[in-house]
Amino acid sequence: MIPSKFDYxxxxxxxxxVAALKSGGEDSKVITGGQSMLPLLRLxxxxxxxxxxxxxxxxxxxxxxxxxxxxxxxxxxxxxxxxNDIVKTHVKLLADATATVADPQVRHRxxxxxxxxxxxxxxxxxxxxxxxxxxxEIAGAKGRRQVTAKDFFVDYFTTAVGPDEILxxxxxxKLGKGWGTCYEKFNRTANGWAIVGVAAAVKVEGGKITEARxxxxxxxxxxVRASSVESALxxxxxxxxxxxxxxxxxxxxxxxxxxxxxDKEYREHLMRVLTARAVSCAAGA
Numbered sequence: 001m002i003p004s005k006f007d008y009x010x011x012x013x014x015x016x017x018v019a020a021l022k023s024g025g026e027d028s029k030v031i032t033g034g035q036s037m038l039p040l041l042r043l044x045x046x047x048x049x050x051x052x053x054x055x056x057x058x059x060x061x062x063x064x065x066x067x068x069x070x071x072x073x074x075x076x077x078x079x080x081x082x083x084n085d086i087v088k089t090h091v092k093l094l095a096d097a098t099a100t101v102a103d104p105q106v107r108h109r110x111x112x113x114x115x116x117x118x119x120x121x122x123x124x125x126x127x128x129x130x131x132x133x134x135x136x137e138i139a140g141a142k143g144r145r146q147v148t149a150k151d152f153f154v155d156y157f158t159t160a161v162g163p164d165e166i167l168x169x170x171x172x173x174k175l176g177k178g179w180g181t182c183y184e185k186f187n188r189t190a191n192g193w194a195i196v197g198v199a200a201a202v203k204v205e206g207g208k209i210t211e212a213r214x215x216x217x218x219x220x221x222x223x224v225r226a227s228s229v230e231s232a233l234x235x236x237x238x239x240x241x242x243x244x245x246x247x248x249x250x251x252x253x254x255x256x257x258x259x260x261x262x263d264k265e266y267r268e269h270l271m272r273v274l275t276a277r278a279v280s281c282a283a284g285a
Contacts, residue, residue: 003041010053014139014168017054021164022141024050030166031055032075035102035110036118060113060168063087068174074113074167079104081112090174093181093199097128100183103191116152117167119159119222122193124185126153126223127215131199134172140165153222178203178210182281184274185217188261194218195261196270198226198250200278202233209233209243209283219271220255228252229275238283240276247276 007024011017021028029048031037032055040046054060060075063084070091072081081087082098101107101115101124115125116136130149138145138161147160154160161167175181185197197217203210212233214226232246251268258264279285 001042001044004044004047006048007050008053009050010056012057014057014059014166017052017057017166018139018141018164020050020052021166024048024052026163028052028163030117032060032114033077033109033111035106036114036120054166055111060166065090066171069171070174071169071171072112073169074111074117076112078107078110078112078115082107091132091172093132093183093201094125094128094172096181097124097183097185097197097199100124100185100194106191113167113170116170117159117161119153119155119157120193121153121156121220121222122218124183124194124197124217127197127217128183128199129170129172129215130223130225131201131213131215132172132175133213134170136160136170137168138162138165139168144168150225156221175201175203178205180204180282180284182278184278184281186270186274193261196267196274198271198274198278200275200282202238202279202282204238204283207238209236209238212279214250214275214279216250216254216271216275219251219267224254226250226252226271226275229279233279238285240280240285243279243283243285244276247272247279250275 009020028050061073064071134149136147181201185194194217199215201213212230228249236242250271256267
């Protein structure tokens with residue numbers, strides 16, 4: 001299908017992009033890698049008046065080591081993230097999850113920020129940045145603001161990025177000594193969406209788990225933290241048996257639905273199984 005007609009703008013800076021969005025009105029849209037937007041355009045599920053291409057804005061690209069955190073430009077491709085030494089060293093969970101995103105063609109074109117701003121609860125990366133307590137920098141006509149990961153994802157395909165705003169970058173704190181991470185994903189095909197995914201970061205000291213952060217993919221309208229499991233793991237032995245027992249509450253507080261991929265009960269079963277696997281892997285059990 002041929003997309004509806006639209007105007008195309010390629011700004012050179014974030015300020016120019018924000019101005020283009022504002023002048024284009026509420027029907028203007030941002031495109032960077034296009035891996036989500038282009039299919040919507042072809043199916044006429046999106047009919048923007050103006051398409052603002054941010055792929056060549058230098059400020060929105062690149063990966064920076066801040067000492068205690070890592071900042072990733074929203075226009076950085078998945079391939080950039082996956083192959084960056086800073087990410088592989090200090091945010092390994094993100095690198096591991098990015099390696100499971102779609103296929104090499106998509107990873108070369110799709111962008112880190114685009115995957116987050118799209119707000120798809122079945123996407124791999126939202127649960128990762130939620131588990132890692134990331135902070136999002138958003139630019140708009142009223143200036144720039146910082147939004148935490150827990151406030152960024154609002155509903156199905158809806159985030160804190162307003163219609164006249166742009167996601168500029170994401171900053172992820174480094175975990176430090178004693179932490180291990182793992183991403184487990186269950187899907188029907190090698191490059192398919194996660195039926196359920198689990199991002200786990202676990203700190204072990206003296207053979208016991210002292211802290212755990214667990215993000216769940218495709219278990220509600222937004223990525224969610226398995227808070228009950230995080231609490232149950234605190235202070236327990238980093239053994240497979242203890243972890244499996246604590247993981248039985250993984251579905252608590254989620255809002256799993258039934259669809260063509262899995263029914264609600266099976267999805268909840270996967271939450272428990274994959275949480276135990278991801279935590280065991282992260283804890284070295």
